[in-house]
Amino acid sequence: MEQLPPSDLKTILHSKRANIYYLEHCRVMQKDGRVLYLTEAKNENCYYNIPIANTTVILLGTGTSITQAAMRMLATAGVLVGFCGGGGTPLFMGAEIEWLTPQNEYRPTEYLQGWMQFWFDKEKRLAAAKQFQQARVDFIRATWSKDRHLKEYHFYLNDSDIEQAITNFEKKVSHLNKVGELLLAEALTTKQFYKIAATRCQLNGFERNQERGDLANNFLNHRNYLAYGLAASCLWVLGIPHSFAVMHGKTHRGALVFDVADLIKDAIVLPYSFICAKEKMTEQAFRQQVLQKLTEHKAMDFMFKQVKRVSLSSFSGK
The missing domain is CATH 3.100.10.20 (CRISPR-associated endonuclease Cas1, N-terminal domain)
Structure with missing residues (x-):
């Protein structure tokens, strides 16, 4: 051939x-x-x-x-x-946050150059992080409003607990002045989403623990790594190194991958981890379900759009 x-x-x-x-x-x-x-x-x-x-x-x-x-x-x-x-899970040693990335010196230059124009300014970096978090919320709204499978499990945007979690997070984001505060607010909101999903899927007593070994935790671990793969691929194509994070840089090596993966995790990975755990799906069936949803809701398109948008934004500070 x-x-x-x-x-x-x-x-x-x-x-x-x-x-x-x-x-x-x-x-x-x-x-x-x-x-x-x-x-x-x-x-x-x-x-x-x-x-x-x-x-x-x-x-x-x-x-x-x-x-x-x-x-x-x-x-x-x-x-x-x-x-x-x-x-x-877990990812083992490789290059650039455990990913073996292709070598190509002919990737676009404008996105890295745009990223560097704001990245060294702490206030502009915070503005970029806030923009990512707002995009994350927008993707949750867009996904949950039209996904019929989520509605079958009673994930409705106008439910009081879901609406309160989203609106409270949006209000906090607009007033926070430090990346550490933003990370804390994001972690607390994700914890609320865990509770929301566990309640709707009748997984009483759920506690997020990567080592616990129950289906919901295992599925969350597994799907998170797929989200990291998509994020790493997006950044490689656009020519932006993983080290220039806007949120996770002080706690994770190559943390921009985590920043970009967070754009889609709560909207797709999180609820379907609980739904598939409730249905006691196999790893293979669960993997197929989430990959189908990532494709259906154009997760990669969304990542590219948001990273490009932040790269070419002209931040003025707070």
Whole structure:
């Protein structure tokens, strides 16, 4: 089979790509100009194609390996690769916040240059963080207002607890003067959303604990890493290093990934973690459900739009 030239591998914009892969117990390789993964059974070996031109992120879990030739093709197509534990968490060592990023010196320059124009000013950095948080709320409103599955589980924007959590957070954001205060307000609001989701899904006694091991916590861990993959891909495409965070910089290495991932986590990842835990879904079914919703609500499009908007904003301070 004739190999595709690198230009053809990049015809699908990252913001429009449909696939994220989590693989385990397989070998990823290049064969006949394609990237495949091989699974071994008792009687036969099975090869499955990975459409790399339509893929943003590949997570390699337990029992996986990858060849140098496959990595070369993935880099050519601009696919991010991360090694992780079983079920997609935790991420292990790599480059740039645990992601193996393709090398490309021809990414756009205007977004990094715009980011640098405000990033060294503390007040402008706070203004950017507030803009991200308002966008986060806007995405929750847009997603929850039209997602019929969420409505089936009684996630209604005009419910008093949901409306109060959102409006109170918006009011706080506009008056806060320090990033630390903004982080605290964001954490408290997310905690309220945990309670809201747990109540609607009848998961009494839920407590957010990454090590607890119940379905809801495991699903939250797993899906968060998919959100991080999308965020890392967005930033790589726009040429913005992960170190220039506007909120999480003092507590996390490569924290801009966390800032961007937060744009979509509460709107999609959080409620569906609880819904799928209530339905006692398998990891695979849960993964498919969330990926479908990320695509349906155009999460990547939204990330790109917001990062570009912040990059090209002219902040005047508070």
